[in-house]
Amino acid sequence: DQQVKQNSPxxxxxxxxxSILNCDYTNSMFDYFLWYKKYPAEGPTFLISISSIKDKNExxxxxxxxxxxxxxxxxHIVPSQPGDSAVYFCAASEYNNNDMRFGAGTRLTVKP
Amino acid sequence: xxxxxxxxxxxxxRTGEKVFLECVQDMDHENMFWYRQDPGLGxxxxxxxxxVKMKEKGDIPEGYSVSREKKERFSLILESASTNQTxxxxxxxxxxxxxxGYTFGSGTRLTVV
Numbered sequence: 001d002q003q004v005k006q007n008s009p010x011x012x013x014x015x016x017x018x019s020i021l022n023c024d025y026t027n028s029m030f031d032y033f034l035w036y037k038k039y040p041a042e043g044p045t046f047l048i049s050i051s052s053i054k055d056k057n058e059x060x061x062x063x064x065x066x067x068x069x070x071x072x073x074x075x076h077i078v079p080s081q082p083g084d085s086a087v088y089f090c091a092a093s094e095y096n097n098n099d100m101r102f103g104a105g106t107r108l109t110v111k112p
Numbered sequence: 113x114x115x116x117x118x119x120x121x122x123x124x125x126r127t128g129e130k131v132f133l134e135c136v137q138d139m140d141h142e143n144m145f146w147y148r149q150d151p152g153l154g155x156x157x158x159x160x161x162x163x164v165k166m167k168e169k170g171d172i173p174e175g176y177s178v179s180r181e182k183k184e185r186f187s188l189i190l191e192s193a194s195t196n197q198t199x200x201x202x203x204x205x206x207x208x209x210x211x212x213g214y215t216f217g218s219g220t221r222l223t224v225v
Binding site: 002004006009036041042043044045046089091098099100101102103104105 | 116121143145147152153154155156157160162168170171202204206213214215216217218219
């Protein structure tokens with residue numbers, strides 16, 4: 001049973017608009033959440049993270065929001081750029097553990 | 113530039129063969145991981161290791177084993193390859209406590225025929 005779920009396999013947005021990628025988790029022991037970005041033929045690369053003591057973390061165009069009571073997090077990209085087109089994976093772990101669990105990924109396409 | 117290197121980008125093997133997937137990191141990381149990536153399922157953890165000669169089962173260890181004889185090298189072994197092990201395999205490493213510092217390799221696409 002997947003502990004981290006991304007229910008939207010794909011998302012298409014226009015350049016300059018906001019992209020919102022969603023993620024849900026079931027394990028209440030998770031307290032550290034990350035987003036990874038993956039281009040074809042490359043391994044995933046770390047994008048942004050958030051710990052459970054915060055409800056928002058921002059890094060440039062990327063903001064992650066965490067709603068612990070709903071076991072939900074989201075990644076906002078504003079403004080979206082064509083170079084953001086990739087597969088985005090949500091991941092979660094218990095802070096003192098070294099292993100992560102990943103969602104199925106959402107393929108984002110940003111149209112010029 | 114720090115790296116996680118997977119020895120093969122593409123691999124085709126026959127059913128029943130013993131398959132070795134090699135992963136080497138040059139960052140002196142303690143922790144190493146093997147995941148497989150399948151459409152609709154994302155990345156699933158097969159095995160991981162916190163130190164030389166140590167290994168831990170992930171979520172889907174059946175049909176796989178691992179070897180970590182040296183700190184920089186973590187091998188995934190398919191004892192008798194089957195067609196349902198056709199997948200993209202990703203190796204990652206990280207330093208210390210906490211999962212934030214993963215560095216991934218580029219992946220090995222394995223096809224079992």
